[in-house]
Amino acid sequence: MNPLLTDLLQVLKLERLEVDLFRGESRDPGGRRVFGGQVLGQALAAAYATIEGRQVHSLHAYFLRAGDPDHPIVYEVDRSRDGKSFSSRRVVAIQHGEQIFHMSASFQTEQAAIDRQGEMPEVPDPESLPDLMTAVEELKRKAPDRPNPFRKHEHPFDFRPAELPDPLAEIPREPRIKVWIRLKDRVPDDPILHQCLLAYTSDYFLLGAASMDARMTNEREQLQMASIDHAMWFHRPARPDEWLLYVTDSPTASGARGFARGSLFSRDGRLVASTAQEGLVRRIGEVAQSR
Template structure:
């Protein structure tokens, strides 16, 4: 992919997250460019977070969000976001956001904001994995294994996307080998996302939905393209620990402590290339095997 293509895709994501204010505390997110079918959950989370950010000053960056998915969204239609200003304290601010399509809520999000201040510090160490430079991205993996992959999945891989992902180890449907419920991938926004750090946090919220839910299915060799499986995010949480840039490589390290009852629980840690832990995630989702229903 050329540098020009990367620039256009980076601008694509910026436009998706750069909401229009239609009234005080009401914002509109554009439909997914060339979108079809159900909305990508990470996009709705990222837009909802950006609507909350727009009602808080830059002196209090967002430090956490918690979202619940209630209905599938329509990728071909815009989304209206209504923000409630629950509290503006000296150190913290809290916001609630409802995302609405066709007059019905599709997502609820709560976000908390905190002034930057000094404090005692520690963190987990970044996993010892190969760097992104020697790894293939998912598009390249798809072309290498094109004869083995479902056509629908190949079409999805061949659709230009603003996020480049390079798995440290291949996952379904690239490989069906059952393994421990843990994986890691390098990720970044293609092109340049600009210098607004809150835009980078919204972009991380968008990206954090990629791959996380599938972690709990690694012991079974199952993936999103499998016709006997039904996947859906139920809730999603992100904690932002430090500043970062989404247009630079970040390592997304994921694991799943539990799956059962047609649900799976997954966790993630996000590191910069120099080893700083900058965010953590958690998600539970529907992982229904329709042949067992």
């Protein structure tokens, strides 16, 4: 198995400290802070450890403080309610004695009902597209004076951009990204693991879409960006080791915050999940002025 993926699976394996208390390892993907998707995936894994016979259908989370990648994170689960069809859990992530994140998640028994959805946008097949870093280098070649929209570092995922912003377009441009995503190797046939991995994946590209406007005339190093909150709805089963199309856009930005939303489609066109996120996006100079 790909070593980065092996490590990710290890990160999602939590140590049970008490009945509803768990501990997870941390990693530094760059920037000296824990990736938000790691905390989402671990928090969902902690909630699932207190659930039987039900699947998550939604989660709503707030990022309170940056996570320290050099120390583990403790997750405390509150069993808020277990009803006939639904269960609710609240998870608090603690590091250095302080809350860094909290999440509410709802779980449901399997039920047969009406099944409908909108259509997946038409995009090229992932096999016909370059990987993300190749695409970013091409953007830089076309517009060398524009900053890179993505950081360069290794991932356990294969990203194939189906649509990126036109680097020669006038700013502000429409903030929209369409990317094919797939794990670099096969993972076990575990639906709970698949949903935790989807939660991890969902934190990619949303903040990137929210920051693709006039602020991108600055280098990324001159921007302060951080996720504030995150919501996700799980509509249908999906495997993250098979191609998924992530369609994200950002319809508004104001008050040093950018809002983005996303749709995850399976290759055969099923809408498997929806996401929404608001993030802090401001120039460092604006931070000093606001103080």
